[in-house]
Amino acid sequence: MALPIISDGEIGRDLFQMMPVAVALADDDGTIVQAIRPLENLFGIVSRNYLKGKSVDELVHPDRRKTHREHRKFFNANQKVRQMGVGMLLEGYRQCDGATFPCQVMLFPTTYENKACVIFVVSDLSFLPIKRTQGDTEIAVQKTS
Numbered sequence: 001m002a003l004p005i006i007s008d009g010e011i012g013r014d015l016f017q018m019m020p021v022a023v024a025l026a027d028d029d030g031t032i033v034q035a036i037r038p039l040e041n042l043f044g045i046v047s048r049n050y051l052k053g054k055s056v057d058e059l060v061h062p063d064r065r066k067t068h069r070e071h072r073k074f075f076n077a078n079q080k081v082r083q084m085g086v087g088m089l090l091e092g093y094r095q096c097d098g099a100t101f102p103c104q105v106m107l108f109p110t111t112y113e114n115k116a117c118v119i120f121v122v123s124d125l126s127f128l129p130i131k132r133t134q135g136d137t138e139i140a141v142q143k144t145s
Contacts, residue, residue, distance in 0.1 A: 022041075023035075024051065024119070025117055025118070027112070030055050032056060043059055044095070046096075064091075081109065090102070090103050103124055108120070108121070
């Protein structure tokens with residue numbers, strides 16, 4: 001299956017910036033090429049374009065960055081559309097205050113300027129009730145009647 005190719009034209013940039021979800025594009029080294037405002041807001045970043053040129057590892061708690069780099073290497077060798085950390089509770093990291101928040105991340109491999117990249121979409125799961133037990137974390141999704 002051929003990977004979609006993102007154009008650097010004005011329409012592509014404008015459309016990317018208008019998305020109402022937390023989205024960014026990173027190259028295969030984990031360097032953020034572009035991030036949109038909802039992602040910056042989610043991670044507590046107030047300076048526009050602060051993330052451009054930074055590592056995606058900055059969005060992960062410092063204690064987990066080494067492991068995250070290893071996971072990125074595995075993903076780069078086995079690129080496919082997938083959810084990150086299936087069966088695990090992922091946590092985003094806000095550098096501004098050191099807070100973490102539960103999240104879900106979807107990964108979409110693509111090509112940008114002839115280079116392998118990944119679009120990642122981050123969803124905040126703070127609204128879900130989370131039950132933490134020693135060594136495990138589970139998300140309890142309550143049914144509504």
